[in-house]
Amino acid sequence: MLVSRLAALGLAATLSVAMPVAGMGATCGNTAAGFEAWKADFARTAQRAGVRQAGLNALAQSRYATGTIAADRNQKSFKYSLEKFMQVRGATTIVAQGKKHKARNAEFFAALEKKYGVPAGLLIAIHGMETAFGNYMGNSQVVSSIVTLTYDCRRSEFFEPHAIGALKLVDQGAISTATRGAKHGELGHTQFLPGNALEYGQDWNRDGRVDFYDMGDALASTAYFLRKKGWKPGRGYQPGERNYRVLKQWNAATVYQQSLAIMGRQIDGN
Template identity: 65%
Template sequence: MSIWKPVLLALLISGASSAAFAASCSNSAGGYEAWKAEIAAEAAAQGVGAKGLAALQASSYSRETISADRNQKSFKYTIDKFMQVRGADTIVKQGRGQKAKNAALYAALERQYGVPAGVLIAIHGMETAFGGYMGGTNIVSAISTLTYDCRRSDFFRPHMMAALMLVDRGSITSQSVGAKHGEWGHTQFLPGNALKYGVDGDGNGRVDLNNRVDALASTANYLRQKGWRPGQGYQKGQPNYAVIKEWNAASVYQEAISIMGARIDK
């Protein structure tokens, strides 16, 4: 899930106020170690436990994350260029195969959440090439670095707290890896969204977004919770197009998902 989703998460623990701590931020790596001590007090006040705090202390400043955050050029392309660069034809072709191979799963997800296969498959293909590459960046380090960085610290802070809580729960560890902005799993959930919308799709008692079924069920749940209307269209001007915007605020991404989804569903 792209970091461009515009809606900030609510405080994860009611009554806790990050303003009471006001950890500093910086646009250089030099103060990161001192900052970890500052932000740890805020994390503890929001309910992060020993495992989460230990993961924070074990984190390191991620230069690759900062580089990626400064160079997101593809969202400025035209829709035709964007789809070409992102391999839309391949996603559609492989996506049709995914739908045929896993027809029962997608039918069950649509019955439960109302989201058609094409949309879920297009997102899955766009985000990680159907799980082919889910990232190699330490999740806690990435999301903590973005919280430390002054550019969008307020946006990433709740996601950092959520990542530490996911460590406490055993959903991820201090060594878990994901995309360069700290996104996790097959469809690239930011930690706060994973904590709030994650679903145990395969019924094994835990939410693991590196598990394909859990990730797809969580994606469908996210879209439904954001207002997806079962049986309604998702092309431009149709009711569910606005919900795709909740997944990613970049207009070319939204349009690409709607186009690919329709081609897959056909």
């Protein structure tokens, strides 16, 4: 999702020394040294938060994700101009494919809008932007990635509830230690952070479980997230309109919000 990708850009740069993590007795760190000791302490925090044995086992099995840390230190695309950002993200292709996607799944998107009030174009733009319509949902282990980011000193407090969320999703059987997602632990078709997945997940196909790797569940969860964050059915989402500010809840980068508004409008033909 990436409220996560930009949520804390502009905060203090990576700290050069270890420091206590708020709410924990453990010590954060900027290298793999200390990770195992930190996990042992964090297990107590997780247990107090209601994580059960399966989740605790997943925490114990997690590994320091060097690729995640490298990605976290190198988020350049959000600094591009709007034109450059849309070019890099393939906006023209997303819109063209998005229109076909909408036509093929017209009843599904109509049902989503009827229930949650979010138009097809915006949901499709998010789907295209996040994972190229499910064609690439990431190749990083979700639990290890999110646990590593919680241990890392740069944004420990931001990621802690998502680490707890990931471990609870393991408890529920929604994900496992093998589940793959994006570098920051985002999972599924629209790249939900685990804490948000736990809170806003919707079982659209009514099979008894929320599966973010199922398009129906993922897009319904995305629509529900936006609705709970203040989306008003029937109101516009272009700059200056009522729902535009809700896009910030999905991703904090202005250039991302602008791109979604443009692509969503174009996909819907407005």
